Structures are given as C-alpha cells and as structure tokens.
Amino acid sequence: MTTAVAIQPAMPRPTPVPIAAARPKKQQKPSPGKENVVSGKPVSSSLGPVANIRTRRERPCDACRRRKSRCVIHEGAVLCVLCEFHKQECTFVQSPLPRKRKVVDDGKKDSPNNQKKRSVDAEPPPLALPTPTITATAPSPPPAQLPLAGVHIPHLGETLGLQRRQHSRYIGLSSPFDSLLIGLSHFDTRNESTFDLGTLRRVNDHECFIMLPDENTQDYADEADTLNHVEQLVHPHGPALLDLYFRVVHPSFPIIQKHLFVERYRNGDRTFSPSLMAGMYILALNWWSFDPRLAPHHKPDAARLEAIAMSSLSRAMERPKLSTVQAGLLLLQRPEADSWSLTTQLVAIGQELGLHLDCSGWSIPLWERGLRKRIAWALYMQDKWSSLIHGRPSHIFSANWAVQPINDEDFKEEGDGYDTRPDEAEEEKEENERGQILFAQMIGLTQIMAEVMDTFYTQVAIQDFANAGKKSTELILARAKPVQIKLRHWHEKLPPMVKMNAHTKGKLSSLGYLHLAYFATEITLHRRIVQSLDASSHDPYGFFMCRNAAKTRLISAMDFVNRLKPEHLQAFWYFASKINFTLIGTFGSLLWATAPAQEEADFYKTRLREYRWTLSVSSKRAEFLDYAVSMLDASRAMLNNLAEKPSLAQQVSNAGVPPAAPRSTMGPPPIYNQNQDVQMQEGDELKRSPSGQSFEGFGSEPFTSRPGSGSQTAEGSLADDA
Known part of the structure; x- marks a missing residue:
C-alpha cells in the first residue's frame, strides 16, 4: 500500500502565489489534526511586546508552527503576517511539537518511484455513464504532518459557510444581539467585527452571523x-x-x-x-x-x-x-x-x-x-x-x-x-442541463405537494373535515380544485428534456423519480377524497365519478411503473421513491377495501397482483423495490380480514327493483369489469346531481393505461362551487 499522494491533474496547475501581506492565505499549508487549530481569541496589536518578541529570528511563532506554515514578520511589525490576518496572539512560548508518523509496513513506501499511476483515460467509459471527471492516482491517506508544498488552495476564508477553521451561526432579530447594537460595531473590509465572544460577520444591512472557532468544539x-x-x-x-x-x-x-x-x-x-x-x-x-x-x-x-x-x-x-x-x-x-x-x-x-x-x-x-x-x-x-x-x-x-x-x-x-476549466463534451453539457432542469422541476413539484399536505393532512384540516360531517367530501373537493389545477399545469409545462419519453441515448436516467413523485402527489390528493366517501350519504353519480377518477389515477401510476426501463431502474432514485412506489400499492388496497361491489374489488385485487409482479421483477435492478413488495404483502394480509362484498346482482335484487338503463343526465352505471378499464374522455364533466352539487373529474397526465387495454386517461378539473 502506497502512502504518497500522486495526482495526475487533468489541467495545468496554477502557479503557487508566494506569501504577501495582502493575501497571506495563498501560502497557508493546512495539514490535518491539531495543526489546523486557529485561536478563537482575537488580540489587537496594542498588546504588550513581552509575548511577541522573538528570541531567535528564524524561529516560527506557535501558531505558524502548528500550521506548518512559514512565519513572516515585516519590519516594525509586532505580529507575523498570518497572526495579524487571523487577529490572534503571536507567541513564542511553546516547545516544538513531536512529529506524528503513520506506521508503514514497507520502508520504501514513501519513495516516489513506488507510486503507482493508473490512467483512467485509456479505459472506455462505463456502460450508460459519461466520461470520468476525476483523473488521478488513488491516494493513500496522507500522514498527519505531510506538508503540501506548492498546493494551490482557494480562498475559502471569504465564504460564510465553508471556512476551514471556524463556523457561522445566524443571529436572529429576537436574539440578545440586537440589530441596532450590532450596527454600532466597526466592520472591516471583510464585513467582520471582532469582540470578546467571537467575530461578527455582516452579510447585508439586516442579517448578521457570529463566527466561532472550530477548535473549541468537541473532537x-x-x-x-x-x-x-x-x-x-x-x-x-x-x-x-x-x-x-x-x-x-x-x-x-x-x-x-x-x-x-x-x-x-x-x-x-x-x-x-x-x-x-x-x-x-x-x-x-x-x-x-x-x-x-x-x-x-x-x-x-x-x-x-x-x-x-x-x-x-x-x-x-x-x-x-x-x-x-x-x-x-x-x-x-x-x-x-x-x-x-x-x-x-x-x-x-x-x-x-x-x-x-x-x-x-x-x-x-x-x-x-x-x-x-x-x-x-x-x-x-x-x-x-x-x-x-x-x-x-x-x-x-x-x-x-x-x-x-x-x-x-x-x-x-x-x-x-x-480559473482553468476543462471543456465539457456536448453529451456532458446535455446531461448537466437535464439534471439541472430535473432538480428545478422537482422543487416546483415539491411545493405543490407541500400545499396538498397543508390543505388536507394538518390537524386543523382534519378537524375541519370532521366538523363538516356529511358535507366533508364537498369541502374536500372545493379545497382540492385549486391544488389540482396547479398540479395539472405543472405537468403540462414540463420541459421536453425531462419527460419520460425523452431520449436517454442508452445512459442512466433519473427522470423516473420526478414522474413517480408526481403520481405520489396525485395519489395523496385522491386518497383523501376516497377516505371521505360514503355510499349511503352521497348521490350515486357523484360517488361513482369520484371513485372513477381515483381508479384512473391508480391505473396510470401502475402503468408508469410497468414501463420503466433498465436505464431508469438502475439510475439514482430520490430517497422518497421507495415509499412512493409503496403508496401506489397502498392506494390500490384502499380502493379494494372501499369497493362497493365484489366485481370492483376483484378488479383491484387483480391489478395489485400484477403490480406486485412488476415490482418483484424490477427489484432485480433496483433492490430498494423489495420494500414496496413487502409492504404490498402486508396490506394483502390485512385485506384477508375484509368481509366479502355483495355482487352487483345481489344489490339490485335486494333493492327489489329490476335494473334499468341509466338516465342520460346520470351517466353510465357504476359497473366494473376486471378485464376492461372504465374510461373518462378528456374534458368530460359531471352533470349536476339531484342534490344540486356539481362534480367534475380530476386532472390527469398523458400516460396511457395498460398496453392493449384501449382505455384513455382522464383529464379535467374540479368543478366550480355550485
């Protein structure tokens, strides 16, 4: 095992900049461990000279010795360049620190001749992966005292959240640090002001942070x-x-x-x-x-x-x-x-x-x-x-x-x-652009999903629906309409690069997690509606159409999963995807459990069996799908306790009237066939029910249903309030 670092840069390395008073951090050589410690007690240059006078001109100060940095003191200065920059004491009281060396098995391991270089440029890129970005010899962990001579390190000290030896904490308006008092402080060119508790870092006229040294924290x-x-x-x-x-x-x-x-x-x-x-x-x-x-x-x-x-x-x-x-x-x-x-x-x-x-x-x-x-x-x-x-x-x-x-x-x-940047290949640029659009679209979808959660699943919302009693479905539908419109518009405006039919050129594609999240959001919305339905207190037509819209969503989601390709399954999936796959099965189980007739229950039973088979096959390429399979099995075990539902013929017989053709204003009867999906044409709207309440089908996205079924997906919006 080699311990020397052998880096093969993919571009010309910038020339190291020597130490200068204005930009001393250019020469700063960080090394791991206690050498990275920076004192958190800023001291002004007015301190007494006793602790800062060198007894030997060539001897580095204690802080520079810990950093393994060159100690430079200009003529007439009391503090060295680095100590003055970090506003800390410049003392010469500590003894030289003992060197720390890693135990090696072979004394020749530090020899540059033994460094093994592996060029990855000669290797063809992995299947479905673009060109490598890091071309370097695999480094062994460097010894704790290893100096990094000539290393160019950017100025992270100008950042707020990425500094090496101190961290920031936001100061809120109601904290003991009153904004008016902070405004009285004197801030330097770095927008910093030092006081006893740390360093104030002002980022604008309103927000301020306190910078604290890392060395004062545990481990x-x-x-x-x-x-x-x-x-x-x-x-x-x-x-x-x-x-x-x-x-x-x-x-x-x-x-x-x-x-x-x-x-x-x-x-x-x-x-x-x-x-x-x-x-x-x-x-x-x-x-x-x-x-x-x-x-x-x-x-x-x-x-x-x-x-x-x-x-x-x-x-x-x-x-x-x-x-x-x-x-x-x-x-x-x-x-x-x-x-x-x-x-x-x-x-x-x-x-x-x-x-x-x-x-x-x-x-x-x-x-x-x-x-x-x-x-x-x-x-x-x-x-x-x-x-x-x-x-x-x-x-x-x-x-x-x-x-x-x-x-x-x-x-x-x-x-x-x-300053030097590698030229990106055309394919790499395209993948980066697709990824950025995907990330931005996921943010927009998450905001809509958050609105769904705030509208239907907060404790206040739950209590509102409980208080509405038999009118809970009516209240839910009224609140669902604006959210559903936003969700439909989001899907309609998806850029072509992130649609599921976008050409992936045989590369891994993470587009699946975005579209799966879309179905999870729709299911979360429809799930709340289905939970509120009660056949005994709703007009039959409105009850049928609400369940039919939910059924259409379920079929579209299952068919989406069925069409996922290996380049989708083997790509990166967002953390929530494992549960989002599961939610599709949960929604199907809910529709099964609440089905009013045995024929409809059998339909969901069949589709859930098909969905489980799809997940189990897909899990060979995406192991996290095993969780969704196990959750489906758990739901199926619960459904074993479900009482047998009456068939449609039994319901008609118990009603004591012969089955009649539905009136034209009432739409098709709620008859389900497990071999044929119920259809809803695009733009269909529900007519007014006898109760006077207006219903409409929910929106859909343009995924077709099962291949060969010939059914179409629903498209529409919630009706205006009656």
Missing part, C-alpha cells in the same frame, strides 16, 4: 484522523468512486460545488469533511459494478463507512457548515436510509446557517450564493417529502422561508478560485 482535533480512516476504507478506489458519484448522483442532485471540489481534491487539499466524503463514497458504491475499473475488485465495507459517517456527522453538528448539511442530505439518500430524526436535525442546522434566508444580495462569493440556494431547496424537499412518507408535521413553514426560486445562474461555478 475537532480528531477530524483529520477520521478522514484518513475513511480514505483507508476505500483505498485505492477513492478517485474512481468520486467519478461515479459525479456521473450518476450529482447531475440530478447538485448539492456539491463540483468544480471547486474536484480541483481541491486534485491539488492535494485534504481538509474535507469526513462525513461528506463518506457520504459520497457510500452512494457511489451502489454503482460499483458499473465501472470496469472497480467491478473486478473487492467492494469496500459500506457498513463501516456508514458508522464512521454518522458518528462524524454528529460531531460536526457542533461546528455546523454547509458541508454538514451536504453530508446529512447525501446519507439520507441511501436506499435503506429512513431517519426522521436526522431530517429534523438538518433542518435545525440549516436554520442555524441561515439557509432559510434570501442570500441573493449577501456579501459572499457569487458561487456560494448559488450553492446555498441549491442546498436550501434540497433541504426543503427533504423535509417536505419526509413529512409525506412519515405522515408527520413538516418543520419548514412558508412564513419563514425566504429562499428565492432557483434559476440557471445558481448552477454556475465561476469565481471559485480556479
């Missing part, structure tokens, strides 16, 4: 060792796994600043968050067999990576940064992940970082504004979909959500400190 000194442990577990496949992540996951879930991350990694910067690195590796392991470089080798232990990631994440929450939220979101995308508590913790951390605010005009780098917006909306979606799949209250409220809608500018990465 900060062990973070470098944790990162080394993560790298050891995936060695020597780290770069190949990162390639997989950026090719499969990142395009449709762009919460990482890709170019900045890749260049930092290529240039030897190893100050990444351990939980973030572990999360990226863990997700990439799901496509291990897709990469010809990785498939022949033994797969790293994902369970050990997860254990390290979760413990590291819990410690990182004490010093929250954007990387903390990024790591948590990635860990929640694991197919087997299902943590409501972690989601709520991430929402709290996001609020502490100010992710719920509008950062459009903040004095932070332009690329960080876009990154913050992408992470904020990803956190919003995580909270809202977790609320749906768990049936629990959301923690993000519209009254306190000021994040602006995402736009094309938020995906640009210029200005990150690395």
Whole structure:
C-alpha cells in the first residue's frame, strides 16, 4: 500500500502565489489534526511586546508552527503576517511539537518511484455513464504532518459557510444581539467585527452571523484522523468512486460545488469533511459494478463507512457548515436510509446557517450564493417529502422561508478560485442541463405537494373535515380544485428534456423519480377524497365519478411503473421513491377495501397482483423495490380480514327493483369489469346531481393505461362551487 499522494491533474496547475501581506492565505499549508487549530481569541496589536518578541529570528511563532506554515514578520511589525490576518496572539512560548508518523509496513513506501499511476483515460467509459471527471492516482491517506508544498488552495476564508477553521451561526432579530447594537460595531473590509465572544460577520444591512472557532468544539482535533480512516476504507478506489458519484448522483442532485471540489481534491487539499466524503463514497458504491475499473475488485465495507459517517456527522453538528448539511442530505439518500430524526436535525442546522434566508444580495462569493440556494431547496424537499412518507408535521413553514426560486445562474461555478476549466463534451453539457432542469422541476413539484399536505393532512384540516360531517367530501373537493389545477399545469409545462419519453441515448436516467413523485402527489390528493366517501350519504353519480377518477389515477401510476426501463431502474432514485412506489400499492388496497361491489374489488385485487409482479421483477435492478413488495404483502394480509362484498346482482335484487338503463343526465352505471378499464374522455364533466352539487373529474397526465387495454386517461378539473 502506497502512502504518497500522486495526482495526475487533468489541467495545468496554477502557479503557487508566494506569501504577501495582502493575501497571506495563498501560502497557508493546512495539514490535518491539531495543526489546523486557529485561536478563537482575537488580540489587537496594542498588546504588550513581552509575548511577541522573538528570541531567535528564524524561529516560527506557535501558531505558524502548528500550521506548518512559514512565519513572516515585516519590519516594525509586532505580529507575523498570518497572526495579524487571523487577529490572534503571536507567541513564542511553546516547545516544538513531536512529529506524528503513520506506521508503514514497507520502508520504501514513501519513495516516489513506488507510486503507482493508473490512467483512467485509456479505459472506455462505463456502460450508460459519461466520461470520468476525476483523473488521478488513488491516494493513500496522507500522514498527519505531510506538508503540501506548492498546493494551490482557494480562498475559502471569504465564504460564510465553508471556512476551514471556524463556523457561522445566524443571529436572529429576537436574539440578545440586537440589530441596532450590532450596527454600532466597526466592520472591516471583510464585513467582520471582532469582540470578546467571537467575530461578527455582516452579510447585508439586516442579517448578521457570529463566527466561532472550530477548535473549541468537541473532537475537532480528531477530524483529520477520521478522514484518513475513511480514505483507508476505500483505498485505492477513492478517485474512481468520486467519478461515479459525479456521473450518476450529482447531475440530478447538485448539492456539491463540483468544480471547486474536484480541483481541491486534485491539488492535494485534504481538509474535507469526513462525513461528506463518506457520504459520497457510500452512494457511489451502489454503482460499483458499473465501472470496469472497480467491478473486478473487492467492494469496500459500506457498513463501516456508514458508522464512521454518522458518528462524524454528529460531531460536526457542533461546528455546523454547509458541508454538514451536504453530508446529512447525501446519507439520507441511501436506499435503506429512513431517519426522521436526522431530517429534523438538518433542518435545525440549516436554520442555524441561515439557509432559510434570501442570500441573493449577501456579501459572499457569487458561487456560494448559488450553492446555498441549491442546498436550501434540497433541504426543503427533504423535509417536505419526509413529512409525506412519515405522515408527520413538516418543520419548514412558508412564513419563514425566504429562499428565492432557483434559476440557471445558481448552477454556475465561476469565481471559485480556479480559473482553468476543462471543456465539457456536448453529451456532458446535455446531461448537466437535464439534471439541472430535473432538480428545478422537482422543487416546483415539491411545493405543490407541500400545499396538498397543508390543505388536507394538518390537524386543523382534519378537524375541519370532521366538523363538516356529511358535507366533508364537498369541502374536500372545493379545497382540492385549486391544488389540482396547479398540479395539472405543472405537468403540462414540463420541459421536453425531462419527460419520460425523452431520449436517454442508452445512459442512466433519473427522470423516473420526478414522474413517480408526481403520481405520489396525485395519489395523496385522491386518497383523501376516497377516505371521505360514503355510499349511503352521497348521490350515486357523484360517488361513482369520484371513485372513477381515483381508479384512473391508480391505473396510470401502475402503468408508469410497468414501463420503466433498465436505464431508469438502475439510475439514482430520490430517497422518497421507495415509499412512493409503496403508496401506489397502498392506494390500490384502499380502493379494494372501499369497493362497493365484489366485481370492483376483484378488479383491484387483480391489478395489485400484477403490480406486485412488476415490482418483484424490477427489484432485480433496483433492490430498494423489495420494500414496496413487502409492504404490498402486508396490506394483502390485512385485506384477508375484509368481509366479502355483495355482487352487483345481489344489490339490485335486494333493492327489489329490476335494473334499468341509466338516465342520460346520470351517466353510465357504476359497473366494473376486471378485464376492461372504465374510461373518462378528456374534458368530460359531471352533470349536476339531484342534490344540486356539481362534480367534475380530476386532472390527469398523458400516460396511457395498460398496453392493449384501449382505455384513455382522464383529464379535467374540479368543478366550480355550485
């Protein structure tokens, strides 16, 4: 096992900039462990000279010794350049720190001649995956004291949420830090003001953060060792796994600043968050067999990576940064992940970082504004979909959500400190554009879904429907109409690049999770209507049409699943997809249980059997579908207790009247045939029932029903109030 880092850059490396008084961080050489510590007690240059006078001119100060950085003191200055920049003491009282070296099995491992270079450019790209983005030799974890001479590291100190040695916490209006008092502080050119409790960082005239040193938090000194442990577990496949992540996951879930991350990694910067690195590796392991470089080798232990990631994440929450939220979101995308508590913790951390605010005009780098917006909306979606799949209250409220809608500018990465950028192939540009549109459309759909949850599933809404009594369905339909119109318009305006019939060119495509989420949203809406129906208290025609609209939704959703191709099933699926597949089966079971006649119940029984078979076959390519299969079996076991329903003939006989042809104003009778779908032509509207209430069918999207059935899907909107 080699311990030396051998990076093969994919582009010319920028010339290192020597230390200068104006930009001292160019020469700053971070090294893991306690060497990264920065004092959190800013001291002005008016301090007494006793602690700052050098006894030996060539001796570095204590802080520079810890950083392994060159200590530069200009003529007449009391503090060295770095200590003056960080507003900290410049002392010469500590003894030299003992060197820490990793135990190696072979004394020749540090020899540059033994570094094994593996060029991935000669390898053909994996099937259904674009060109690799990280071309590098797999690095062994660097020794704790390894100096990174000549490494170009961007100025993350200008950022708010990605600084290396300090973290930010948002100061709210009602906190002890009154905004008027903060305005009396003197802020420097970096919009910072130092005082005893930390450093105030003002981002505009209204919002302010307090910057606190990481060294004062628990286990900060062990973070470098944790990162080394993560790298050891995936060695020597780290770069190949990162390639997989950026090719499969990142395009449709762009919460990482890709170019900045890749260049930092290529240039030897190893100050990444351990939980973030572990999360990226863990997700990439799901496509291990897709990469010809990785498939022949033994797969790293994902369970050990997860254990390290979760413990590291819990410690990182004490010093929250954007990387903390990024790591948590990635860990929640694991197919087997299902943590409501972690989601709520991430929402709290996001609020502490100010992710719920509008950062459009903040004095932070332009690329960080876009990154913050992408992470904020990803956190919003995580909270809202977790609320749906768990049936629990959301923690993000519209009254306190000021994040602006995402736009094309938020995906640009210029200005990150690395001027040289690789030329993207045409296919790569197209995939990136498709992924950005997919991400933006998922945000829009989530906002509609959140409105569905707020309208029908809050405790206030539930009580309103209970109080309405027999008029609950009428109230639900009235409230459903505007939401349904929004949902239909969203689907009609989908860009061609993210429609299911868009050409994938034989590559993995994550479009499935967006359209599945659409069906889950429609089902969540219709589910509430079906739950309120009561045949004994509703006019037959309105009862029939409400159930018929729900049936059409179920058939469309099942047929969508039936048409998924391998390039869809084997792609990245959003975390809620596992439950969204299950909700389709749950909705079918609900319609079965509430069917008024045995013929209709038999129809749903048959369709659910077909749906289970589709899921079980598809699970060979998407293992997370096994959960949906098991939930279907659980629902089926519950339905065994369902009493046998009377047939239509028995119902007519019990009524004591012969069956008559329906009147033209009442539409077709509610007769179901398990071999033929009930149809609703586009634009059909329900006529007024004798009670005077007006009903209409719900909207639909243009997915046809089962191949060969010849039926069409419903299209329409809820009627205006009578």
